[in-house]
Amino acid sequence: MLDQDHKTCWSLLAAWRFLLASTVVLGHYFMMIRPDTHHLFRADLLNPSSAVFGFFVLSGYSIAASVEREQEGFYRRRLVRIWPLYVIAILLGVVVQRLVHLSPTHPFIWPLGEQTSSASTFSIVASLLMLQSVVCGPVSFDGPLWSLSPEWWHYMVAPKLRKLPTAVLSFLILGSFLAFIFMAPANAGIDTLANWRVFVVTSWLWVSGFLYFRLRRTPIGFTVLAFPATLALALSRNWGLPLLLSIFALILSTEVTLTGKLGRWFNLLGDVSYPLYLFHMPTMIALLAFGVTNSMVLLVGPLALAIAVLYGIDFPMRSRFSKKKPTPAVHRAEHFERVSLVSLPIEHVEIGD
Numbered sequence: 001m002l003d004q005d006h007k008t009c010w011s012l013l014a015a016w017r018f019l020l021a022s023t024v025v026l027g028h029y030f031m032m033i034r035p036d037t038h039h040l041f042r043a044d045l046l047n048p049s050s051a052v053f054g055f056f057v058l059s060g061y062s063i064a065a066s067v068e069r070e071q072e073g074f075y076r077r078r079l080v081r082i083w084p085l086y087v088i089a090i091l092l093g094v095v096v097q098r099l100v101h102l103s104p105t106h107p108f109i110w111p112l113g114e115q116t117s118s119a120s121t122f123s124i125v126a127s128l129l130m131l132q133s134v135v136c137g138p139v140s141f142d143g144p145l146w147s148l149s150p151e152w153w154h155y156m157v158a159p160k161l162r163k164l165p166t167a168v169l170s171f172l173i174l175g176s177f178l179a180f181i182f183m184a185p186a187n188a189g190i191d192t193l194a195n196w197r198v199f200v201v202t203s204w205l206w207v208s209g210f211l212y213f214r215l216r217r218t219p220i221g222f223t224v225l226a227f228p229a230t231l232a233l234a235l236s237r238n239w240g241l242p243l244l245l246s247i248f249a250l251i252l253s254t255e256v257t258l259t260g261k262l263g264r265w266f267n268l269l270g271d272v273s274y275p276l277y278l279f280h281m282p283t284m285i286a287l288l289a290f291g292v293t294n295s296m297v298l299l300v301g302p303l304a305l306a307i308a309v310l311y312g313i314d315f316p317m318r319s320r321f322s323k324k325k326p327t328p329a330v331h332r333a334e335h336f337e338r339v340s341l342v343s344l345p346i347e348h349v350e351i352g353d
Contacts, residue, residue: 008065009254010062010253010270011263011264011270012252012266014268014273015270016245016249017058017269017270017273018269018272018276020055020058020246020273021272021276022273022276024051024052024277024280025276025277027047028144028281029299031112031114033111033112033298034111034112034295045240046240046241046242049240052144052147053243054243054245054247055246057205057206057209057212057250058249060210060212061209061210061212062209063154063155064158064162064209064211064212064214065213068162071159074158074159075155080321084314084317085309085313086145086278087128089142089275089278090124090128093119093282094124096141097118097119099289100285100289102116102118102140103117106118116140116141116285118141119140123137123140127139127145127149130148130153131149132145132148132149133150133198134149134196141282142282144277144281149198150198150202153199154203154207158210161207169210169211170211172203173211174204176200176201177231180201183197208224212250216254217254225247225250225251226247226251230244271314272307272310274314275305276303278306279306279309283301283302284301
């Protein structure tokens with residue numbers, strides 16, 4: 001019998017979500033701006049794709065908890081949590097694209113030679129509809145947005161998934177995992193896959209987190225969560241450690257408790273992770289285009305913008321459109337579902353969160 005009353009330490013997962021977002025930011029920094037002399041990123045230990053995989057697992061778990069706790073208003077909560085900042089991130093990218101005069105014949109060239117061309121109107125509209133992993137690739141000026149599409153469509157079916165037997169969810173995980181093994185590129189990011197295949201090859205990550213909530217703190221639950229990722233690593237199909245560490249953090253979150261100021265500050269870090277993930281790439285492009293080369297500014301700039309957006313837009317928007325008025329994370333630790341994310345979601349642990 002499952003211990004359904006056992007609490008999850010959401011603040012621990014919130015802090016871990018911030019570390020995953022930071023891994024993505026640092027990964028892009030060392031892949032496109034400064035040489036990765038220690039070989040930690042790209043196809044190495046701290047590969048950003050593996051961090052996004054960690055987001056998927058945490059997202060599935062937190063959404064399962066959200067649906068289980070309160071189905072009424074689920075879609076409204078997801079809409080309020082995800083869309084305002086997501087749309088603003090796309091609009092910011094469009095503005096940056098205009099400012100740096102991106103075009104098919106005039107791409108932005110990163111310091112290490114990577115090129116970012118202008119995003120087409122079609123890809124921008126598709127992204128606004130969360131179809132960037134269905135009918136086209138992500139907008140070029142904010143590549144990390146690719147992960148929001150598979151996250152979003154998993155949210156849409158989450159109430160239906162809750163009603164499915166464990167055996168059916170297990171078969172869904174198996175089918176997606178096999179697609180991942182045979183379809184995912186071995187030495188490139190998942191976002192290089194064309195269209196619908198992104199959803200297919202990442203679904204096992206999200207659904208395994210979703211199913212783990214049902215089976216948490218049981219041997220079979222641990223197997224469902226850890227075995228596919230470990231097998232992927234053994235088959236050299238898991239780029240880096242963030243995914244495995246995310247699984248460890250998720251298991252640990254059911255065994256520990258954080259209270260007081262530490263828990264509240266961890267929740268704040270979780271809040272920051274979503275805008276940091278969304279805004280870091282167009283912010284870096286804008287800074288570089290205007291001649292900023294200082295590493296500290298290039299890294300702190302996206303973080304400062306994320307905090308400003310969180311307090312200037314995200315918290316006020318949630319307060320305006322949520323039935324329950326949220327307060328900044330430093331003043332709350334209990335109402336986890338109102339502070340979620342690649343995502344990153346209860347809705348505190350997602351992506352994008």
